[in-house]
Structures are given as C-alpha cells and as structure tokens.
Amino acid sequence: MDNLEDRSVHGETGASVPGSNKPADGGFTNNVRQSVAMDVQAQLGKPTVENTIAMIMANVPAEIMGADNKLLARKQKELKKLPIVVGDVVSEMWIEYIRDWEKSKFMMVPTDKIVGSVAPGHNDWTYEHRPNKIIEIAKSLRKTDKELIENTFNFFDRFSSDRVLLKSVNGPAGPLFFIVSGVHRVTACKLIKLPYVPAQVEEHKLRPDLQIFSPEKSMADEWQRKIDRGLIKGNIEAGRSRIDERVYYGLTIEKQVLPWMHLSIPGLVAVNRVYNELYPQSLDILNIPEAALFDEEAFDRFLKQG
Numbered sequence: 001m002d003n004l005e006d007r008s009v010h011g012e013t014g015a016s017v018p019g020s021n022k023p024a025d026g027g028f029t030n031n032v033r034q035s036v037a038m039d040v041q042a043q044l045g046k047p048t049v050e051n052t053i054a055m056i057m058a059n060v061p062a063e064i065m066g067a068d069n070k071l072l073a074r075k076q077k078e079l080k081k082l083p084i085v086v087g088d089v090v091s092e093m094w095i096e097y098i099r100d101w102e103k104s105k106f107m108m109v110p111t112d113k114i115v116g117s118v119a120p121g122h123n124d125w126t127y128e129h130r131p132n133k134i135i136e137i138a139k140s141l142r143k144t145d146k147e148l149i150e151n152t153f154n155f156f157d158r159f160s161s162d163r164v165l166l167k168s169v170n171g172p173a174g175p176l177f178f179i180v181s182g183v184h185r186v187t188a189c190k191l192i193k194l195p196y197v198p199a200q201v202e203e204h205k206l207r208p209d210l211q212i213f214s215p216e217k218s219m220a221d222e223w224q225r226k227i228d229r230g231l232i233k234g235n236i237e238a239g240r241s242r243i244d245e246r247v248y249y250g251l252t253i254e255k256q257v258l259p260w261m262h263l264s265i266p267g268l269v270a271v272n273r274v275y276n277e278l279y280p281q282s283l284d285i286l287n288i289p290e291a292a293l294f295d296e297e298a299f300d301r302f303l304k305q306g
Contacts, residue, residue: 022090047108047198049155053144060192071280072135079125083274085116085178086123089267091216093260094212095167095178095204101159104202109177111167111189115274117179119246125187137188152185153198158180164199169259171275175199204259211237211250213263219264220249225303230287233254257286265303 060115066241067075068216097119121127130135140148154162164182179186182199189197206212226232234253241248260271274291276283283293292302 008216041119047106047153047155049150050260051108052153052198053146055196056141056149056192056194059195060142064138065193069135072138072191074174077135078124079174079187079190081189082112082125083115083273083277084124085120085136085176087117089263090116090118090122090178091120092263093169093178093181093204093271094210095169097165097180097194099201100202106155106158106163106198106200108196109201110198111186111195112168112187113175113278113280114177114179114190114197117178119179119183119188121145122179122183124224125190128165128184128187131186133184133284134187134191137185138191141188141194142192144174155198164197166199166201167204169204171258171282172278172285173279176271176275176278193258206259208251211252213248213250215246215248217247217249220251222265222303223251223262226256226261229256229303231261258283265296266298269294269299 024246045156063071064075116122117127117128119129137152140152145176150156153164154160157163161181164185165180166177166182167180168177177199186197186199219239220236222233223232227234227236232253233255234250234251237250237252238247239250240246256262258268258272260268263271272283276294283292286293289298289302292299
C-alpha cells in the first residue's frame with residue numbers, strides 16, 4: 001500500500017436488458033463474463049439522431065409535449081419518487097471516469113436502469129447544479145430538432161467527453177448504470193419519459209491493483225466477516241501511514257458475489273433495494289436471507305452469526 005508499512009491481517013475463502021439468471025463462478029460476479037450491459041445496442045441498433053427523434057415522437061406523452069414551465073416543474077418534483085443510489089454511495093463504489101475509450105461503447109441505455117451519479121450531492125432526481133437546466137433540456141428535446149438533439153448527445157465525435165458518460169455495474173440479472181457526466185441530460189430524459197438515453201458506456205471493474213482503504217477498524221472487521229461468509233474472496237492488509245501516522249486498512253478483491261458487496265452495510269442495502277426494485281427477486285439466488293438483503297440490522301446480524 002502506498003505510504004504504508006504493511007502488516008497482514010488477511011483472510012481468504014473460496015425495456016429490459018438481456019441478462020443471466022445465474023452469477024458466474026459459483027455465485028461470484030467476475031470480470032471475464034460477458035457484459036450484459038453491452039447487449040443493449042444489439043437490440044436497438046446504433047444510436048442515431050434519427051432513431052432518437054423517432055423515439056421521442058413515439059414515447060413522450062402528449063401531456064409532456066404540450067406542458068408549460070409550471071407543469072414541467074411539477075413533473076420534475078415527482079422525479080423524487082424514482083429509485084436512486086445516492087452520490088456518497090456511488091463514490092464508495094469507486095466509480096471512476098472512463099479509463100479506456102476503445103473498450104467503451106456508444107449505445108442506447110434504458111433510462112430507468114440509470115440509477116445514480118458520481119456527483120456527491122446527487123441524492124434524488126430533482127438535483128441540478130445549474131438552476132432550470134433540466135427543464136431547458138427537456139423543452140429542447142421535445143422540439144425533435146435534429147441539430148438540437150445532435151448537440152445534446154454528440155453522436156458523431158467518437159471520443160467526445162461531451163457525450164453522456166456512464167459506467168455500467170453488472171448484477172446477477174442485468175446492469176445498473178451510473179452517471180459520470182451528463183446528469184442534467186439524463187434527468188431531462190427521465191422527465192419527458194424517454195425510454196433510452198444515447199450514452200458512452202464503460203463497464204465498471206475494480207482494477208486488480210486497486211485497494212479499497214478505510215481508517216476504520218470496524219470497516220475492516222466487516223470486510224473480514226464478508227470474507228469469512230464467502231461473500232468476498234480477497235485479503236485485507238493493515239499499515240501505518242507515513243503521513244499522518246494513522247493505521248489504514250486496505251481490501252484487495254479477487255471476486256465478490258455482488259460487485260457492490262464491499263460497500264458498508266448501509267450502502268450495500270441501499271443498492272440491493274434499488275436493484276431489487278428494477279430486477280425483482282433477482283437477488284434470491286444469493287445464499288443470503290431475504291430479510292438481510294434489504295435491512296441493515298438484519299444484514300449485520302447475518303454477518304455476525306457466522
């Protein structure tokens with residue numbers, strides 16, 4: 001670990017998107033299985049301005065097409081009801097900027113499967129750091145003007161960071177998507193009920209060399225219980241920082257039964273709830289009691305019962 005004098009305290013154990021009903025490797029999600037997130041393009045074809053205009057015309061309700069600012073503002077407030085993984089939890093997942101443009105894909109992403117943003121303050125879908133920007137984009141999209149839509153989604157510049165940028169995280173039944181850039185545009189698509197968003201997508205994978213750090217012994221103990229339970233395969237190291245003399249704990253993950261299993265219990269349960277809402281009963285295949293999947297205290301008891 002950087003700036004750490006290592007001491008081992010480790011342990012080890014052994015519209016819908018198409019997906020698998022069973023996790024790979026005896027229950028572990030893993031980095032070599034085919035990404036279900038990338039199959040959407042095969043269903044819908046390559047994102048184009050023309051396809052997006054046709055989608056708007058076919059799917060945006062007449063009420064939204066004719067809505068004035070007052071009605072759009074009221075509809076925007078209703079977005080608070082939509083499922084979301086809050087920004088702090090997304091950050092805890094170590095979602096990063098797109099690292100490999102060659103492996104990322106420009107594709108049509110199901111709008112309802114976009115469930116959060118890396119923005120720390122993104123705690124519900126009414127969030128906007130530029131006032132009135134969401135309604136402005138929504139009104140622009142419903143005009144179905146070719147130039148406006150091209151400027152919104154940037155169809156032609158393959159390596160443009162001006163596109164909506166997403167990371168996909170693959171669960172046992174299909175992916176969740178998280179916004180790296182473009183939160184106002186995605187929210188505008190949710191506001192006008194557009195079923196798909198043209199976006200550049202990269203599958204999120206924890207790098208083999210990445211250690212997840214915490215200064216909290218309680219967090220290291222929680223990781224260890226997950227390792228003991230067979231929910232994570234990996235190891236924990238501890239060391240003292242040369243900078244502030246604090247002891248830090250680092251988790252290196254080889255595999256885990258869910259790609260968010262390393263989260264603290266509140267974050268883990270929050271993601272489970274959202275995932276179950278979008279993919280009902282899909283977490284039933286895990287060797288975890290249903291009550292523990294969706295309740296913080298129950299999951300803590302499950303870990304401690306050993």
